[in-house]
Amino acid sequence: MTDTRETKTTEFWVSGTEEPDWPGPDYVAHATDEGEQKMKLHETGDRLIEQLGTRIIDDVLYEEEEIDEDDRMIINMGPQHPSTHGVLRLQVELEGEIVRRVKPIIGYLHTGMEKTAETLTYMQGTTNVTRMDYLAPLHNELCFSLAVEKLLNVEIPPRAQAIRILMTEMNRISSHLVALATNGMDVGALSMMMYGFREREMILAFFEKTTGLRMNHNYIRVGGVAADLPDGWQGDIEQFLETMPTRLAQYDDLLRSNPIWLRRTRDVGVMTAEECLAFSITGPSLRATGLAHDLRKAAPYSGIEQYEFDIPVGDRGDSYDRYRVKVREIEESLKIIKQVLETMPRGDYKVEDRKVTPPPRKRIDESMEALIHHFKIYTEGFKVPEGEVYVGIESPRGELGCYIVSDGGSKPLRMHTRAPSFANIQAIPIMLADSLVADTIAALASLDPVMGDVDR
Amino acid sequence: MPDGPEAAAEETVEEPAEVRSLPEHPILKGLIEPFVDAEWLLSAGQHVVILPKDQLGSFGEAAKAAGFEMAVDVTAVDYLGKRRVRFEVVANLLSVEHALRLRVRCPVPADDTVVPSLVPTYPGANFFEREIYDMFGITFDGHPDMTRILMPDDWVGHPLRKDFGIGDVPVQFKEANKVI
Known part of the structure:
Protein backbone atom coordinates (compact mmCIF):
# COMPACT_ATOMS: atom_id res chain seq x y z
CA MET A 1 0.00 0.00 0.00
CA ILE A 67 2.14 -4.35 3.06
CA ASP A 68 1.41 -7.66 1.40
CA GLU A 69 -1.57 -9.91 2.02
CA ASP A 70 0.19 -11.89 4.74
CA ASP A 71 0.40 -8.87 6.97
CA ARG A 72 -3.36 -8.56 7.09
CA MET A 73 -5.00 -9.90 10.18
CA ILE A 74 -8.54 -11.18 10.54
CA ILE A 75 -10.05 -10.39 13.91
CA ASN A 76 -13.45 -11.39 15.22
CA MET A 77 -15.20 -8.58 16.99
CA GLY A 78 -18.04 -10.01 18.96
CA PRO A 79 -20.51 -11.67 19.27
CA GLN A 80 -19.91 -10.87 22.94
CA HIS A 81 -18.35 -7.49 22.42
CA PRO A 82 -19.93 -4.82 24.65
CA SER A 83 -20.25 -2.26 21.91
CA THR A 84 -21.74 -4.34 19.15
CA HIS A 85 -25.24 -3.70 20.55
CA GLY A 86 -26.24 -7.26 21.13
CA VAL A 87 -24.87 -10.40 19.62
CA LEU A 88 -23.40 -9.11 16.39
CA ARG A 89 -20.13 -10.49 15.15
CA LEU A 90 -17.92 -8.48 12.85
CA GLN A 91 -15.15 -10.24 11.02
CA VAL A 92 -12.69 -7.44 10.36
CA GLU A 93 -9.64 -7.64 8.18
CA LEU A 94 -7.04 -5.34 9.63
CA GLU A 95 -3.95 -3.83 8.17
CA GLY A 96 -2.32 -2.42 11.25
CA GLU A 97 -4.84 -0.05 12.70
CA ILE A 98 -6.83 0.28 9.50
CA VAL A 99 -9.92 -1.79 8.71
CA ARG A 100 -9.80 -3.02 5.14
CA ARG A 101 -12.82 -5.31 4.98
CA VAL A 102 -15.68 -6.14 7.30
CA LYS A 103 -18.16 -8.95 7.19
CA PRO A 104 -21.08 -8.82 9.58
CA ILE A 105 -22.13 -12.26 10.82
CA ILE A 106 -25.60 -12.45 12.30
CA GLY A 107 -28.07 -15.06 13.44
CA TYR A 108 -27.09 -15.42 17.09
CA LEU A 109 -30.49 -14.17 18.23
CA HIS A 110 -32.56 -15.97 15.63
CA THR A 111 -35.67 -17.39 17.23
CA GLY A 112 -37.75 -18.23 14.18
CA MET A 113 -40.48 -15.68 14.77
CA GLU A 114 -41.69 -15.83 11.19
CA LYS A 115 -42.22 -19.56 11.58
CA THR A 116 -43.93 -19.02 14.93
CA ALA A 117 -46.27 -16.49 13.33
CA GLU A 118 -47.62 -19.21 11.06
CA THR A 119 -48.82 -21.16 14.10
CA LEU A 120 -50.44 -18.20 15.86
CA THR A 121 -53.82 -16.67 15.07
CA TYR A 122 -54.01 -13.08 13.91
CA MET A 123 -55.09 -12.10 17.38
CA GLN A 124 -52.01 -13.68 18.92
CA GLY A 125 -49.79 -12.31 16.16
CA THR A 126 -49.08 -8.98 17.84
CA THR A 127 -47.71 -10.81 20.89
CA ASN A 128 -45.17 -12.38 18.58
CA VAL A 129 -44.09 -9.36 16.53
CA THR A 130 -43.73 -7.09 19.57
CA ARG A 131 -40.69 -9.13 20.56
CA MET A 132 -38.82 -8.45 17.33
CA ASP A 133 -37.52 -4.91 17.68
CA TYR A 134 -37.48 -4.71 21.45
CA LEU A 135 -36.71 -1.00 21.48
CA ALA A 136 -39.68 -0.13 19.28
CA PRO A 137 -42.26 -2.82 20.08
CA LEU A 138 -45.24 -0.62 19.35
CA HIS A 139 -44.08 0.00 15.80
CA ASN A 140 -43.96 -3.73 15.18
CA GLU A 141 -47.45 -4.16 16.55
CA LEU A 142 -48.74 -1.26 14.49
CA CYS A 143 -47.21 -2.59 11.29
CA PHE A 144 -48.65 -6.06 11.78
CA SER A 145 -52.07 -4.67 12.71
CA LEU A 146 -52.16 -2.35 9.71
CA ALA A 147 -51.37 -5.22 7.37
CA VAL A 148 -54.09 -7.45 8.79
CA GLU A 149 -56.58 -4.58 8.80
CA LYS A 150 -55.83 -3.92 5.16
CA LEU A 151 -56.73 -7.51 4.34
CA LEU A 152 -59.81 -7.35 6.57
CA ASN A 153 -60.72 -3.97 5.12
CA VAL A 154 -61.91 -2.53 8.42
CA GLU A 155 -62.11 1.14 9.27
CA ILE A 156 -60.31 2.05 12.48
CA PRO A 157 -62.00 4.68 14.70
CA PRO A 158 -60.25 8.08 14.82
CA ARG A 159 -59.48 7.82 18.53
CA ALA A 160 -57.76 4.47 18.06
CA GLN A 161 -55.70 5.97 15.24
CA ALA A 162 -54.72 8.97 17.36
CA ILE A 163 -53.76 6.71 20.29
CA ARG A 164 -51.64 4.63 17.93
CA ILE A 165 -49.82 7.72 16.69
CA LEU A 166 -49.34 9.00 20.23
CA MET A 167 -47.90 5.70 21.40
CA THR A 168 -45.67 5.08 18.40
CA GLU A 169 -44.25 8.60 18.49
CA MET A 170 -43.56 8.21 22.21
CA ASN A 171 -41.90 4.94 21.33
CA ARG A 172 -39.83 6.65 18.65
CA ILE A 173 -38.53 9.07 21.27
CA SER A 174 -37.68 6.30 23.73
CA SER A 175 -35.94 4.32 21.00
CA HIS A 176 -33.94 7.32 19.80
CA LEU A 177 -32.98 8.08 23.41
CA VAL A 178 -31.47 4.63 23.75
CA ALA A 179 -29.70 5.14 20.44
CA LEU A 180 -28.23 8.45 21.62
CA ALA A 181 -27.34 7.00 25.02
CA THR A 182 -25.52 3.98 23.65
CA ASN A 183 -23.94 6.04 20.90
CA GLY A 184 -22.60 8.37 23.56
CA MET A 185 -21.34 5.53 25.69
CA ASP A 186 -19.58 3.83 22.80
CA VAL A 187 -17.70 7.00 21.98
CA GLY A 188 -16.82 7.67 25.61
CA ALA A 189 -19.49 10.17 26.64
CA LEU A 190 -20.67 8.15 29.62
CA SER A 191 -22.95 10.82 31.04
CA MET A 192 -25.03 10.58 27.88
CA MET A 193 -25.79 6.98 28.78
CA MET A 194 -27.33 7.99 32.10
CA TYR A 195 -29.19 10.99 30.71
CA GLY A 196 -30.67 9.02 27.83
CA PHE A 197 -31.97 6.29 30.08
CA ARG A 198 -33.26 8.79 32.64
CA GLU A 199 -35.59 10.40 30.11
CA ARG A 200 -36.56 7.05 28.64
CA GLU A 201 -37.76 6.04 32.07
CA MET A 202 -40.47 8.72 31.91
CA ILE A 203 -41.79 7.23 28.68
CA LEU A 204 -41.62 3.68 29.97
CA ALA A 205 -43.53 4.72 33.09
CA PHE A 206 -46.27 6.10 30.85
CA PHE A 207 -46.24 2.91 28.77
CA GLU A 208 -46.54 0.83 31.92
CA LYS A 209 -49.49 2.90 33.05
CA THR A 210 -51.21 2.56 29.68
CA THR A 211 -50.34 -0.94 28.55
CA GLY A 212 -49.34 -2.68 31.77
CA LEU A 213 -45.85 -3.49 30.60
CA ARG A 214 -42.61 -1.67 30.04
CA MET A 215 -41.78 -3.55 26.88
CA ASN A 216 -43.45 -6.20 24.70
CA HIS A 217 -46.69 -4.33 25.24
CA ASN A 218 -49.10 -6.14 22.91
CA TYR A 219 -51.10 -2.92 23.13
CA ILE A 220 -51.80 -2.10 19.49
CA ARG A 221 -53.93 -4.96 18.24
CA VAL A 222 -55.84 -5.77 15.11
CA GLY A 223 -58.92 -3.54 15.17
CA GLY A 224 -57.61 -0.82 17.45
CA VAL A 225 -55.77 -0.79 20.74
CA ALA A 226 -56.12 -3.08 23.75
CA ALA A 227 -57.41 -0.46 26.18
CA ASP A 228 -58.23 3.20 26.33
CA LEU A 229 -55.66 5.65 27.65
CA PRO A 230 -55.60 5.80 31.47
CA ASP A 231 -57.31 8.55 33.43
CA GLY A 232 -55.20 11.66 33.63
CA TRP A 233 -53.03 10.73 30.67
CA GLN A 234 -53.08 14.35 29.53
CA GLY A 235 -51.25 15.38 32.69
CA ASP A 236 -48.49 12.84 32.12
CA ILE A 237 -48.03 13.87 28.50
CA GLU A 238 -48.07 17.57 29.40
CA GLN A 239 -45.43 17.01 32.02
CA PHE A 240 -43.35 15.02 29.54
CA LEU A 241 -43.71 17.72 26.89
CA GLU A 242 -42.62 20.29 29.44
CA THR A 243 -39.55 18.37 30.60
CA MET A 244 -38.27 16.83 27.41
CA PRO A 245 -37.32 19.86 25.26
CA THR A 246 -35.11 21.42 27.94
CA ARG A 247 -33.46 18.09 28.74
CA LEU A 248 -32.92 17.40 25.05
CA ALA A 249 -31.35 20.81 24.53
CA GLN A 250 -29.20 20.16 27.58
CA TYR A 251 -27.52 17.06 26.36
CA ASP A 252 -27.50 18.09 22.75
CA ASP A 253 -25.48 21.03 24.03
CA LEU A 254 -23.39 18.69 26.16
CA LEU A 255 -22.37 16.63 23.16
CA ARG A 256 -22.14 19.26 20.49
CA SER A 257 -19.87 21.47 22.51
CA ASN A 258 -17.58 18.55 23.25
CA PRO A 259 -14.59 18.55 20.90
CA ILE A 260 -13.88 14.88 21.54
CA TRP A 261 -17.43 13.94 20.57
CA LEU A 262 -17.23 16.03 17.42
CA ARG A 263 -13.95 14.49 16.37
CA ARG A 264 -15.10 10.96 17.04
CA THR A 265 -18.25 11.43 14.94
CA ARG A 266 -17.53 14.04 12.27
CA ASP A 267 -16.62 12.45 8.90
CA VAL A 268 -16.76 8.98 10.44
CA GLY A 269 -18.71 6.25 8.69
CA VAL A 270 -19.68 8.37 5.71
CA MET A 271 -22.39 7.12 3.37
CA THR A 272 -23.87 8.78 0.32
CA ALA A 273 -27.53 8.82 -0.63
CA GLU A 274 -26.79 6.63 -3.66
CA GLU A 275 -25.12 4.02 -1.49
CA CYS A 276 -28.03 4.04 0.93
CA LEU A 277 -30.57 3.55 -1.85
CA ALA A 278 -28.54 0.80 -3.49
CA PHE A 279 -28.04 -1.07 -0.22
CA SER A 280 -31.67 -0.69 0.93
CA ILE A 281 -30.73 1.48 3.90
CA THR A 282 -33.61 3.50 5.29
CA GLY A 283 -34.45 5.62 8.28
CA PRO A 284 -32.24 8.21 9.99
CA SER A 285 -29.17 6.80 8.22
CA LEU A 286 -30.72 7.56 4.84
CA ARG A 287 -31.99 10.97 5.91
CA ALA A 288 -28.56 11.90 7.28
CA THR A 289 -27.31 11.84 3.69
CA GLY A 290 -29.75 14.59 2.75
CA LEU A 291 -32.54 12.57 1.18
CA ALA A 292 -35.84 13.44 2.86
CA HIS A 293 -37.52 10.06 2.58
CA ASP A 294 -39.85 9.36 5.47
CA LEU A 295 -42.77 6.98 5.15
CA ARG A 296 -44.79 9.15 7.48
CA LYS A 297 -44.86 11.67 4.62
CA ALA A 298 -44.37 9.39 1.61
CA ALA A 299 -47.02 6.81 2.59
CA PRO A 300 -48.93 8.16 5.61
CA TYR A 301 -50.49 5.60 7.91
CA SER A 302 -52.93 5.72 10.80
CA GLY A 303 -53.91 9.31 10.13
CA ILE A 304 -50.45 10.81 10.63
CA GLU A 305 -51.05 13.11 7.69
CA GLN A 306 -53.24 15.30 9.92
CA TYR A 307 -50.30 16.40 12.00
CA GLU A 308 -47.70 18.94 11.04
CA PHE A 309 -44.06 18.00 11.26
CA ASP A 310 -40.87 18.26 9.24
CA ILE A 311 -38.39 15.68 8.05
CA PRO A 312 -34.97 16.52 9.45
CA VAL A 313 -32.09 15.77 7.11
CA GLY A 314 -28.34 15.91 7.35
CA ASP A 315 -25.87 16.90 4.66
CA ARG A 316 -22.73 14.78 5.01
CA GLY A 317 -24.11 11.38 5.93
CA ASP A 318 -21.57 10.80 8.69
CA SER A 319 -21.95 9.60 12.26
CA TYR A 320 -22.54 13.11 13.51
CA ASP A 321 -25.37 13.72 11.02
CA ARG A 322 -27.05 10.50 12.03
CA TYR A 323 -26.89 11.60 15.65
CA ARG A 324 -28.19 15.05 14.77
CA VAL A 325 -31.07 13.68 12.69
CA LYS A 326 -32.15 11.55 15.65
CA VAL A 327 -32.11 14.52 18.02
CA ARG A 328 -34.17 16.58 15.62
CA GLU A 329 -36.56 13.70 15.04
CA ILE A 330 -37.22 13.65 18.76
CA GLU A 331 -38.15 17.32 18.48
CA GLU A 332 -40.49 16.57 15.58
CA SER A 333 -42.07 13.68 17.48
CA LEU A 334 -42.67 16.01 20.41
CA LYS A 335 -44.47 18.32 17.99
CA ILE A 336 -46.68 15.46 16.84
CA ILE A 337 -47.42 14.36 20.41
CA LYS A 338 -48.40 17.93 21.31
CA GLN A 339 -50.85 18.03 18.38
CA VAL A 340 -52.28 14.63 19.30
CA LEU A 341 -52.78 15.85 22.86
CA GLU A 342 -54.65 18.91 21.63
CA THR A 343 -56.81 17.14 19.07
CA MET A 344 -57.46 13.73 20.64
CA PRO A 345 -60.88 12.72 19.29
CA ARG A 346 -63.54 11.11 21.43
CA GLY A 347 -65.07 7.76 20.62
CA ASP A 348 -64.16 4.11 20.52
CA TYR A 349 -60.63 2.93 21.03
CA LYS A 350 -61.24 -0.18 18.95
CA VAL A 351 -63.48 -1.12 16.10
CA GLU A 352 -66.87 -2.38 17.31
CA ASP A 353 -66.89 -5.34 14.99
CA ARG A 354 -67.44 -8.46 17.04
CA LYS A 355 -65.90 -10.59 14.32
CA VAL A 356 -62.58 -8.84 14.87
CA THR A 357 -62.35 -7.52 18.41
CA PRO A 358 -63.59 -9.33 21.51
CA PRO A 359 -66.53 -7.86 23.46
CA PRO A 360 -65.90 -6.12 26.79
CA ARG A 361 -65.62 -8.49 29.73
CA LYS A 362 -68.79 -7.14 31.36
CA ARG A 363 -70.95 -7.90 28.32
CA ILE A 364 -70.13 -11.61 28.56
CA ASP A 365 -72.15 -11.90 31.76
CA GLU A 366 -75.18 -10.28 30.15
CA SER A 367 -75.27 -11.37 26.55
CA MET A 368 -75.29 -14.79 24.96
CA GLU A 369 -73.92 -13.38 21.67
CA ALA A 370 -71.07 -11.69 23.49
CA LEU A 371 -70.14 -14.98 25.11
CA ILE A 372 -70.19 -16.76 21.75
CA HIS A 373 -68.12 -14.05 20.07
CA HIS A 374 -65.66 -14.07 22.93
CA PHE A 375 -65.35 -17.84 22.78
CA LYS A 376 -64.94 -17.91 19.00
CA ILE A 377 -62.31 -15.18 18.93
CA TYR A 378 -60.23 -16.63 21.73
CA THR A 379 -60.36 -20.24 20.56
CA GLU A 380 -60.47 -20.13 16.79
CA GLY A 381 -59.57 -16.53 16.05
CA PHE A 382 -61.09 -14.47 13.30
CA LYS A 383 -60.82 -15.38 9.66
CA VAL A 384 -59.03 -13.06 7.26
CA PRO A 385 -59.98 -12.99 3.55
CA GLU A 386 -57.59 -14.60 1.13
CA GLY A 387 -54.96 -12.28 -0.27
CA GLU A 388 -51.52 -10.85 0.24
CA VAL A 389 -50.52 -7.42 1.39
CA TYR A 390 -47.41 -5.44 2.25
CA VAL A 391 -47.54 -2.50 4.63
CA GLY A 392 -44.55 -0.36 5.47
CA ILE A 393 -44.28 2.12 8.30
CA GLU A 394 -41.49 4.37 9.52
CA SER A 395 -39.94 2.74 12.54
CA PRO A 396 -37.16 4.57 14.45
CA ARG A 397 -34.66 2.55 12.42
CA GLY A 398 -36.20 2.83 9.00
CA GLU A 399 -38.82 1.13 6.92
CA LEU A 400 -40.51 -1.60 8.89
CA GLY A 401 -42.60 -3.73 6.57
CA CYS A 402 -45.01 -6.55 7.11
CA TYR A 403 -45.90 -8.92 4.29
CA ILE A 404 -48.84 -11.15 5.08
CA VAL A 405 -50.25 -13.90 2.90
CA SER A 406 -53.63 -15.20 4.01
CA ASP A 407 -55.28 -18.36 2.73
CA GLY A 408 -58.61 -17.40 4.22
CA GLY A 409 -58.03 -19.03 7.58
CA SER A 410 -57.46 -17.65 11.04
CA LYS A 411 -53.69 -18.02 10.87
CA PRO A 412 -51.43 -16.40 8.28
CA LEU A 413 -50.00 -18.66 5.60
CA ARG A 414 -46.89 -16.49 5.70
CA MET A 415 -45.91 -13.51 7.80
CA HIS A 416 -42.71 -11.81 6.79
CA THR A 417 -41.24 -8.80 8.51
CA ARG A 418 -39.00 -6.48 6.59
CA ALA A 419 -36.75 -5.58 9.47
CA PRO A 420 -35.02 -2.21 9.08
CA SER A 421 -31.97 -3.23 11.12
CA PHE A 422 -31.51 -6.35 9.01
CA ALA A 423 -31.12 -4.25 5.88
CA ASN A 424 -29.16 -1.52 7.64
CA ILE A 425 -26.52 -4.02 8.79
CA GLN A 426 -25.52 -4.19 5.13
CA ALA A 427 -24.18 -0.66 5.50
CA ILE A 428 -21.36 -1.81 7.78
CA PRO A 429 -18.98 -2.99 5.02
CA ILE A 430 -19.47 0.28 3.10
CA MET A 431 -19.12 2.53 6.10
CA LEU A 432 -16.12 0.88 7.65
CA ALA A 433 -13.88 0.06 4.70
CA ASP A 434 -10.55 1.91 5.08
CA SER A 435 -11.37 3.47 8.41
CA LEU A 436 -9.74 3.08 11.80
CA VAL A 437 -10.61 0.33 14.27
CA ALA A 438 -11.79 2.87 16.81
CA ASP A 439 -14.18 4.33 14.26
CA THR A 440 -15.92 1.01 13.70
CA ILE A 441 -17.49 1.41 17.14
CA ALA A 442 -18.53 5.01 16.56
CA ALA A 443 -19.96 4.22 13.13
CA LEU A 444 -21.75 1.08 14.27
CA ALA A 445 -23.30 2.88 17.24
CA SER A 446 -24.62 5.64 14.99
CA LEU A 447 -26.26 3.04 12.77
CA ASP A 448 -28.29 1.89 15.78
CA PRO A 449 -28.94 -1.75 14.93
CA VAL A 450 -31.17 -3.81 17.22
CA MET A 451 -30.21 -7.44 17.05
CA GLY A 452 -33.67 -8.66 17.94
CA ASP A 453 -34.83 -6.94 14.79
CA VAL A 454 -31.93 -8.23 12.70
CA ASP A 455 -32.30 -11.89 13.58
CA ARG A 456 -35.99 -12.18 14.44
CA MET B 1 -72.21 -23.73 -26.16
CA PRO B 2 -71.64 -23.54 -29.94
CA ASP B 3 -70.01 -26.51 -31.59
CA GLY B 4 -68.32 -27.05 -34.93
CA PRO B 5 -65.17 -25.81 -36.64
CA GLU B 6 -66.53 -22.30 -37.26
CA ALA B 7 -67.06 -21.52 -33.61
CA ALA B 8 -63.60 -22.83 -32.72
CA ALA B 9 -62.01 -20.68 -35.42
CA GLU B 10 -63.82 -17.62 -34.12
CA GLU B 11 -62.50 -18.17 -30.64
CA THR B 12 -58.90 -18.46 -31.76
CA VAL B 13 -59.23 -15.24 -33.74
CA GLU B 14 -60.66 -13.37 -30.77
CA GLU B 15 -57.88 -14.32 -28.35
CA PRO B 16 -55.14 -11.96 -29.57
CA ALA B 17 -57.63 -9.10 -29.58
CA GLU B 18 -57.97 -9.46 -25.80
CA VAL B 19 -56.38 -6.39 -24.26
CA ARG B 20 -53.71 -7.06 -21.68
CA SER B 21 -54.54 -5.22 -18.49
CA LEU B 22 -51.84 -2.67 -17.75
CA PRO B 23 -51.58 -0.02 -15.06
CA GLU B 24 -52.52 3.56 -15.85
CA HIS B 25 -49.40 4.97 -14.27
CA PRO B 26 -47.05 5.85 -17.17
CA ILE B 27 -43.87 4.65 -15.43
CA LEU B 28 -45.35 1.30 -14.46
CA LYS B 29 -46.93 0.88 -17.88
CA GLY B 30 -43.66 1.62 -19.65
CA LEU B 31 -41.86 -0.82 -17.38
CA ILE B 32 -44.28 -3.73 -17.67
CA GLU B 33 -45.28 -3.44 -21.34
CA PRO B 34 -42.07 -4.91 -22.86
CA PHE B 35 -42.36 -7.99 -20.63
CA VAL B 36 -45.04 -9.86 -22.55
CA ASP B 37 -45.29 -12.68 -20.01
CA ALA B 38 -45.74 -10.34 -17.08
CA GLU B 39 -49.18 -10.12 -15.58
CA TRP B 40 -50.16 -6.98 -13.71
CA LEU B 41 -52.84 -6.82 -11.04
CA LEU B 42 -53.87 -4.82 -8.02
CA SER B 43 -53.81 -6.55 -4.65
CA ALA B 44 -55.51 -4.50 -1.92
CA GLY B 45 -54.69 -1.40 -3.96
CA GLN B 46 -51.03 -2.31 -4.38
CA HIS B 47 -49.33 -2.84 -7.73
CA VAL B 48 -48.30 -6.44 -8.27
CA VAL B 49 -46.55 -8.01 -11.24
CA ILE B 50 -46.47 -11.77 -11.68
CA LEU B 51 -43.42 -12.68 -13.68
CA PRO B 52 -41.76 -15.89 -14.92
CA LYS B 53 -38.78 -16.43 -12.63
CA ASP B 54 -36.18 -16.42 -15.42
CA GLN B 55 -37.01 -12.80 -16.16
CA LEU B 56 -36.51 -11.52 -12.62
CA GLY B 57 -32.95 -10.36 -13.28
CA SER B 58 -33.76 -8.48 -16.47
CA PHE B 59 -36.91 -7.05 -14.90
CA GLY B 60 -34.80 -5.75 -12.02
CA GLU B 61 -32.49 -4.00 -14.46
CA ALA B 62 -35.43 -2.47 -16.31
CA ALA B 63 -37.01 -1.38 -13.04
CA LYS B 64 -33.82 0.29 -11.90
CA ALA B 65 -33.63 2.12 -15.21
CA ALA B 66 -37.28 3.15 -14.82
CA GLY B 67 -36.56 4.84 -11.50
CA PHE B 68 -37.01 2.15 -8.86
CA GLU B 69 -33.92 2.90 -6.82
CA MET B 70 -34.38 0.48 -3.96
CA ALA B 71 -35.18 -3.18 -3.46
CA VAL B 72 -36.90 -2.70 -0.14
CA ASP B 73 -37.57 -6.32 0.55
CA VAL B 74 -37.15 -9.72 -1.06
CA THR B 75 -38.88 -12.68 0.47
CA ALA B 76 -40.50 -15.97 -0.46
CA VAL B 77 -43.66 -17.90 0.29
CA ASP B 78 -44.20 -21.65 0.41
CA TYR B 79 -47.59 -22.60 -1.02
CA LEU B 80 -47.25 -26.33 -0.36
CA GLY B 81 -50.62 -27.96 -0.90
CA LYS B 82 -52.22 -24.66 -1.86
CA ARG B 83 -50.93 -24.07 -5.35
CA ARG B 84 -49.57 -26.08 -8.21
CA VAL B 85 -46.28 -24.14 -8.23
CA ARG B 86 -44.89 -24.51 -4.77
CA PHE B 87 -42.76 -21.43 -4.05
CA GLU B 88 -43.02 -17.79 -4.87
CA VAL B 89 -40.25 -15.21 -4.62
CA VAL B 90 -41.63 -11.77 -3.79
CA ALA B 91 -39.55 -8.64 -4.36
CA ASN B 92 -40.66 -5.22 -3.22
CA LEU B 93 -39.31 -2.36 -5.27
CA LEU B 94 -39.54 1.27 -4.25
CA SER B 95 -39.11 4.45 -6.20
CA VAL B 96 -38.42 7.28 -3.78
CA GLU B 97 -38.47 9.81 -6.60
CA HIS B 98 -41.90 8.85 -7.94
CA ALA B 99 -43.31 7.63 -4.59
CA LEU B 100 -44.17 4.30 -6.21
CA ARG B 101 -44.10 0.76 -4.98
CA LEU B 102 -44.17 -2.39 -7.05
CA ARG B 103 -44.29 -5.96 -5.87
CA VAL B 104 -42.83 -8.56 -8.20
CA ARG B 105 -43.96 -12.12 -7.64
CA CYS B 106 -42.17 -14.99 -9.34
CA PRO B 107 -43.57 -18.51 -9.00
CA VAL B 108 -40.77 -21.03 -8.45
CA PRO B 109 -41.45 -24.74 -8.93
CA ALA B 110 -40.17 -27.15 -6.28
CA ASP B 111 -37.99 -29.06 -8.77
CA ASP B 112 -36.16 -26.01 -10.13
CA THR B 113 -35.38 -23.62 -7.32
CA VAL B 114 -32.82 -21.43 -9.03
CA VAL B 115 -33.77 -17.81 -9.54
CA PRO B 116 -31.69 -15.01 -11.12
CA SER B 117 -30.26 -12.81 -8.40
CA LEU B 118 -31.18 -9.15 -7.97
CA VAL B 119 -27.85 -8.36 -6.31
CA PRO B 120 -26.03 -7.19 -9.48
CA THR B 121 -28.73 -4.53 -9.88
CA TYR B 122 -29.72 -3.98 -6.27
CA PRO B 123 -26.81 -4.74 -3.90
CA GLY B 124 -29.24 -4.35 -0.99
CA ALA B 125 -30.98 -7.58 -1.97
CA ASN B 126 -27.90 -9.47 -0.73
CA PHE B 127 -29.02 -10.27 2.83
CA PHE B 128 -32.62 -10.85 1.81
CA GLU B 129 -31.65 -13.41 -0.80
CA ARG B 130 -29.36 -15.15 1.67
CA GLU B 131 -32.27 -15.29 4.09
CA ILE B 132 -34.48 -16.87 1.41
CA TYR B 133 -31.80 -19.44 0.67
CA ASP B 134 -31.48 -20.16 4.38
CA MET B 135 -35.19 -20.41 5.04
CA PHE B 136 -36.58 -21.89 1.81
CA GLY B 137 -33.65 -23.43 -0.03
CA ILE B 138 -34.17 -21.28 -3.10
CA THR B 139 -30.80 -20.41 -4.61
CA PHE B 140 -30.00 -17.23 -6.48
CA ASP B 141 -27.92 -17.37 -9.62
CA GLY B 142 -25.35 -14.57 -9.62
CA HIS B 143 -25.37 -13.95 -5.88
CA PRO B 144 -21.84 -13.30 -4.57
CA ASP B 145 -22.16 -15.22 -1.29
CA MET B 146 -24.93 -17.81 -1.29
CA THR B 147 -24.54 -19.05 2.27
CA ARG B 148 -26.79 -19.42 5.29
CA ILE B 149 -27.32 -16.21 7.19
CA LEU B 150 -29.50 -16.82 10.26
CA MET B 151 -29.27 -20.55 10.86
CA PRO B 152 -25.98 -22.30 11.73
CA ASP B 153 -23.90 -23.39 8.74
CA ASP B 154 -24.36 -27.09 9.50
CA TRP B 155 -28.12 -26.88 9.85
CA VAL B 156 -30.07 -29.49 7.92
CA GLY B 157 -33.23 -28.37 6.16
CA HIS B 158 -34.87 -25.05 5.47
CA PRO B 159 -37.04 -23.96 8.40
CA LEU B 160 -39.71 -21.85 6.71
CA ARG B 161 -40.71 -24.62 4.32
CA LYS B 162 -44.14 -25.90 5.20
CA ASP B 163 -42.89 -29.48 5.47
CA PHE B 164 -40.33 -28.52 8.11
CA GLY B 165 -41.64 -29.33 11.60
CA ILE B 166 -42.28 -26.56 14.05
CA GLY B 167 -39.88 -27.97 16.59
CA ASP B 168 -42.16 -29.72 19.02
CA VAL B 169 -40.29 -31.58 21.69
CA PRO B 170 -42.24 -34.74 22.54
CA VAL B 171 -43.14 -34.69 26.19
CA GLN B 172 -43.55 -37.95 27.98
CA PHE B 173 -45.97 -37.97 30.87
CA LYS B 174 -44.61 -40.68 33.06
CA GLU B 175 -47.49 -40.41 35.50
CA ALA B 176 -50.03 -41.23 32.79
CA ASN B 177 -48.96 -44.87 32.59
CA LYS B 178 -49.19 -45.46 36.30
CA VAL B 179 -51.90 -47.81 37.47
CA ILE B 180 -53.75 -46.43 40.42
Missing part, protein backbone atom coordinates in the same frame (compact mmCIF):
# COMPACT_ATOMS: atom_id res chain seq x y z
CA THR A 2 1.32 3.39 -0.87
CA ASP A 3 0.92 6.13 1.64
CA THR A 4 -1.02 8.99 0.15
CA ARG A 5 -1.23 11.05 3.29
CA GLU A 6 -0.26 14.65 3.20
CA THR A 7 2.68 14.55 5.53
CA LYS A 8 5.06 17.32 6.30
CA THR A 9 7.75 15.62 8.28
CA THR A 10 9.70 18.83 8.61
CA GLU A 11 6.91 20.30 10.70
CA PHE A 12 7.46 17.77 13.45
CA TRP A 13 10.57 17.25 15.36
CA VAL A 14 11.33 13.60 15.77
CA SER A 15 13.68 13.35 18.69
CA GLY A 16 17.28 12.88 17.77
CA THR A 17 17.08 14.94 14.61
CA GLU A 18 17.84 18.54 13.91
CA GLU A 19 15.31 20.97 15.36
CA PRO A 20 13.21 22.51 12.59
CA ASP A 21 11.47 25.88 12.31
CA TRP A 22 8.38 25.56 14.43
CA PRO A 23 5.05 26.25 12.71
CA GLY A 24 3.17 29.44 13.38
CA PRO A 25 -0.35 29.65 14.81
CA ASP A 26 -1.93 29.59 11.36
CA TYR A 27 -0.40 26.26 10.41
CA VAL A 28 -2.83 23.41 9.80
CA ALA A 29 -1.47 19.94 10.41
CA HIS A 30 -3.01 16.86 8.90
CA ALA A 31 -2.27 14.38 11.59
CA THR A 32 -4.08 11.40 10.13
CA ASP A 33 -5.63 11.03 6.75
CA GLU A 34 -6.37 7.38 6.27
CA GLY A 35 -7.65 6.00 3.02
CA GLU A 36 -10.92 7.33 1.77
CA GLN A 37 -12.39 8.31 5.08
CA LYS A 38 -10.46 11.59 5.15
CA MET A 39 -9.84 11.70 8.87
CA LYS A 40 -8.49 15.20 8.93
CA LEU A 41 -7.82 16.70 12.27
CA HIS A 42 -7.34 20.35 11.65
CA GLU A 43 -5.03 21.69 14.26
CA THR A 44 -2.88 24.72 14.47
CA GLY A 45 0.69 24.09 15.45
CA ASP A 46 0.32 25.96 18.73
CA ARG A 47 -2.81 24.06 19.69
CA LEU A 48 -1.09 20.77 18.99
CA ILE A 49 1.83 21.68 21.19
CA GLU A 50 -0.52 22.92 23.88
CA GLN A 51 -2.43 19.67 23.88
CA LEU A 52 0.51 17.34 23.68
CA GLY A 53 2.40 19.33 26.28
CA THR A 54 5.62 18.94 24.35
CA ARG A 55 7.33 20.03 21.23
CA ILE A 56 8.69 16.56 20.70
CA ILE A 57 6.50 14.22 18.73
CA ASP A 58 7.83 10.73 18.52
CA ASP A 59 5.11 8.61 17.09
CA VAL A 60 2.66 10.81 15.25
CA LEU A 61 4.05 10.14 11.86
CA TYR A 62 5.73 7.24 10.31
CA GLU A 63 6.13 6.31 6.71
CA GLU A 64 4.01 3.29 5.95
CA GLU A 65 5.72 0.52 4.08
CA GLU A 66 4.35 -1.75 1.42
